[in-house]
Amino acid sequence: MQRILIVGSPGAGKSSFARRLAEITGLPLYHIDNLYWNENREHISRPELVERLNPILNSEKWIIDGNYSATFSYRIDFATAVILLDIDFDTCREGIVARVGVARTDIPFVEAEVPADLIEVAQRFETQTLPKMLKIINNHPRVKFIHLHSREDANNYLQNLKRRIKNG
Numbered sequence: 001m002q003r004i005l006i007v008g009s010p011g012a013g014k015s016s017f018a019r020r021l022a023e024i025t026g027l028p029l030y031h032i033d034n035l036y037w038n039e040n041r042e043h044i045s046r047p048e049l050v051e052r053l054n055p056i057l058n059s060e061k062w063i064i065d066g067n068y069s070a071t072f073s074y075r076i077d078f079a080t081a082v083i084l085l086d087i088d089f090d091t092c093r094e095g096i097v098a099r100v101g102v103a104r105t106d107i108p109f110v111e112a113e114v115p116a117d118l119i120e121v122a123q124r125f126e127t128q129t130l131p132k133m134l135k136i137i138n139n140h141p142r143v144k145f146i147h148l149h150s151r152e153d154a155n156n157y158l159q160n161l162k163r164r165i166k167n168g
Contacts (some may be wrong), residue, residue, distance in 0.1 A: 001081040001144060006065035007072070007133060008085030009125035010118040011095030015106035017085060017154050018065035022154075024162045025063075030056050031106035032066030034111070039108045046070050065106070069129060073136050081144040082137055085154060086130065092122040 004027065006018045015031055022029035035052045036043050044052070049071060056062055057078040065073065076082060087095075096118050100111045121129075137145050148154045 001025075002061045003079050004077045004081045004083060004084070005072075006061045006063060006073055006083050007067050009089070009092045009122045009129070010067075011092035011099075011122055013083040013089040013095055013151060013154065014065040014067075014085055015104070017083070018063050019081075020158050021106075021161075022063050022083060024158060024165060027061050027063050028059075029065070030061045032064055032068055032071075033107040036066075036068060037108055038069070041109055050074065065137070067129070067133075069132065076136060076140050078145060079140075079143050081146065082140075083146045083148065083157075084133070086147060086149050087151065089122055089126065091151065092125070093119060096122060126167060 004021070006014045006021070008014050009094065013035075018029055018031070019026070032049075032053075038044070038047050049068070053064075053071065053075065056064065057075060097114050100114055103110050146157065148157055
């Protein structure tokens with residue numbers, strides 16, 4: 001696994017998981033929120049995002065965390081693996097609420113209040129976004145697919161990976 005996409009609902013813990021995965025593997029990490037959003041909370045267009053993504057996607061090694069459904073089909077064409085954090089809505093909502101007022105390295109601004117739009121996206125993730133993502137993933141059989149269903153699964157995966165790398 002040299003080119004890894006980390007996807008899941010808002011609040012699922014994609015960025016935290018991706019940071020830990022990057023520490024373990026030594027792969028360079030890119031947060032799609034940093035590519036998509038400006039500090040003033042305005043975002044760029046899809047073509048501009050693809051332009052920013054292209055040099056990363058065409059490099060040999062990377063981890064990219066973030067959904068952005070509009071570019072998922074494009075990004076998966078370059079990936080060797082997709083890790084899906086399929087976390088329940090209540091946990092995701094807690095994750096969204098917990099980041100209010102916290103400066104983060106994965107997004108260029110601090111949320112001053114709970115973003116209602118992210119809560120809505122998280123609510124719809126299981127019924128609307130997830131089926132579309134799974135269909136795209138299933139259409140890419142050469143891409144290794146890792147489906148994690150809880151934060152505990154995610155932690156266990158990372159611990160096991162760390163052990164495997166350490167033991168050669």
